[in-house]
Amino acid sequence: MLDKYIHGAADALVKRRLNNKLTARLEPCLRPDNADQALAIQQALISQMKDSTGHEVGGWKCALPFSENDLDEMPVAAPIFANTIYDRSPCPVRLDEGVCKIEPEIAFRFHKDLPSRSEPYIEQEVIAALSGAHLALELIQNRYLASEEASYLEHLGDCLFNQGLFIGPEITLDQAFSASEIEFTLTAPSDLSTSTTLAGKHPNKYPQLPLFWLVNFLSAQGIDIKAGQLVITSSYAGVIEVPPDQEFSLQYGELGSILLRFEVS
Template sequence: MPLASNLLEQAASELIARRKSGQPGPRLPEPCRPADLEDGWQLQQQVTRRLGLPIGGWKAALPSPGKLVVAPIYAPTISDAAVCSLPFVMDTDSVNVEPELAFILNDALPVRAHAYTEAEVDAAVGSVHAALEICASRYNNPAELAFPELLGDGLVNGGLWLGPALTTTALPDVSAFELTWASGNEPAMKVQARHPDGDPRAPLYWLVNFLRARGLGLQSGQAVITGSYAGVLALPSRQRVKFDYGELACFEVEFGA
């Protein structure tokens, strides 16, 4: 049975209050918790409507049993500044990020009756960037939540840092690359980064038609991220961190002013 409208509203109000205060909290009261994926999606959409913030991008992954990985990224939480001072990272000693690629749309993909082809989606992409998804939950212990609760809160998204564009949008094989990062005098960390869905474009193709079927389009300038290449990395705040995405991109970023 779908979450009643008054309970959906109560849940959205609490999550919005936590977003605005920057203070996470406990699980919602049991009657307000989304019980299935549709409830989670509806709660996420209600939060978006109530917040009234422009959507600057989306995160997505290919669906799997019991999981629907799709969430908006609000424009005020997207930055490309070398010193990223978005409010949710200002007063913490570390920032959790996920290394990703971001597809920036040059052309809109509006709602229409028939599905978009992969070629049409490819043609709409203007550039591909190295990116870091910033992880921040509105819950104290997100690991304890059922997946619909995570979905309702935007899947632990706290924002997006956009790095440099890759040299070409006609991508080589980017299912894997050697990822290196280092901060201060600490030894460099190195892993063999792999995309969880193999082809990083596959979730983009899925997202476009999922949103289309839900009466939502994608706008020019929006960014789409499609999965972490190396899980979650804990970076120190207020220190310059250097990243090397193999031969794809190099950049430096500092979180917190």
């Protein structure tokens, strides 16, 4: 894939992200054919976001690589921009098919840099660089028209549906590292009778396993982890839909809860 097509794809993706405009799939010449091309588009998008708006990477989303159908060992990694990370209610959100779409996750926060290097980081080094963990909600948006059937690689170039991140209460690393399964309770405070219980299970068994993978995956590409960045490592319960402008609470078993209201931006 020629550089002009990589940068052309990134330019189109940046424009629709900033304009909050859903579009059809990109022109065939701008669509990635493999993971390397998708990640190159992603990096060009990061560069263009910084140049055009000053917005920097504030964190990452990830999961362990997967193989499915004609896809083999696909990486799951995408940036989360710092200006889309929130910790107060009401939280701004862009609707997806008329609702707020969220994924319940655990976020890890770094307090020191992990510069890219040739030697892989061992788990103890990654843990030593962490300051703690938080209950978190990934904010989801599909920036392709619902009628379009974009490939995984196209979504990878466009940061895997991420539109932002809400950071909730802090938990200990011990709590995070043992959180293989979490029972969630979703409640609208205005109607306590409508509580819904969701059985949550981390798709990679433990949330720290994709974290360890991500650090070395980024390092191999010459990308540093920076102090203050956050990393989420996949949803425990898929996508949850909640209405805008209505306060709700999401209880993470015995770990704590998030009380939040979304406000359409």
